[in-house]
Amino acid sequence: MAPKNPKDSKTVMTDMVLPGETNPLNNLFGGELLARMDRAASIAARRHSRRITVTASVNHVAFNRNVPLGSVVTIEASLSRAFRTSMEVYIDVWMEDRFTGERSKANEAIYTFVAVDETGKPTEVPEIVPETDLEKERHAGALRRKQLSLVLAGKMKPGEATELKALFTS
Numbered sequence: 092m093a094p095k096n097p098k099d100s101k102t103v104m105t106d107m108v109l110p111g112e113t114n115p116l117n118n119l120f121g122g123e124l125l126a127r128m129d130r131a132a133s134i135a136a137r138r139h140s141r142r143i144t145v146t147a148s149v150n151h152v153a154f155n156r157n158v159p160l161g162s163v164v165t166i167e168a169s170l171s172r173a174f175r176t177s178m179e180v181y182i183d184v185w186m187e188d189r190f191t192g193e194r195s196k197a198n199e200a201i202y203t204f205v206a207v208d209e210t211g212k213p214t215e216v217p218e219i220v221p222e223t224d225l226e227k228e229r230h231a232g233a234l235r236r237k238q239l240s241l242v243l244a245g246k247m248k249p250g251e252a253t254e255l256k257a258l259f260t261s
């Protein structure tokens with residue numbers, strides 16, 4: 092399988108926050124944002140793998156800023172790293188100022204998807220070659236995030252998480 096670049100999977104979704112999608116403070120409901128991010132990230136994983144993809148884990152979500160009713164929200168998702176059958180997708184959420192049009196970062200998240208065949212069996216995906224400094228930084232951190240996710244899921248022994256351990260000992 093030929094390697095791909097993060098830009099091959101980049102997915103951009105722009106939408107508005109409508110009534111019915113907010114909490115009692117009239118800010119975007121967290122679960123609604125999780126669903127929107129999952130959708131964008133799933134498309135990115137599918138663009139990379141050209142396979143059916145399923146969400147394996149949500150590794151990190153930071154709701155740093157509230158997103159008020161009426162906001163225009165842009166979700167950008169692209170692959171930071173592909174392993175054998177799993178893919179880490181990095182998601183940046185931007186808000187647009189309604190008067191100036193200026194964009195500011197509202198939230199970010201990291202999801203893991205697995206490519207599967209029609210029977211749900213994990214199947215191999217192309218590797219990824221990062222190009223920009225940001226892509227390289229995200230690519231470099233992906234293995235320790237994968238190990239942390241597997242340890243938390245009880246699928247890897249902490250002692251086997253070598254990359255993760257190195258973070259604390261270096």
Ligand SMILES: CC(C)(COP(=O)(O)OP(=O)(O)OC[C@H]1O[C@@H](n2cnc3c(N)ncnc32)[C@H](O)[C@@H]1OP(=O)(O)O)[C@@H](O)C(=O)NCCC(=O)NCCS
Nearest residue numbers: 145146147148174175176177203205213237240241244246
């Ligand atoms: C995700 C799923 C396919 C993994 O199946 P599995 O039997 O654990 O398969 P494997 O052990 O072969 O793991 C497959 C890959 O997923 C990765 N993986 C599994 N669980 C993971 C987790 N919690 N975090 C990060 N990666 C994970 C493995 O490391 C492996 O990656 P690699 O091949 O790139 O090294 C399976 O658990 C599943 O179908 N889950 C339901 C998915 C779903 O329905 N999502 C929507 C939720 S509503």
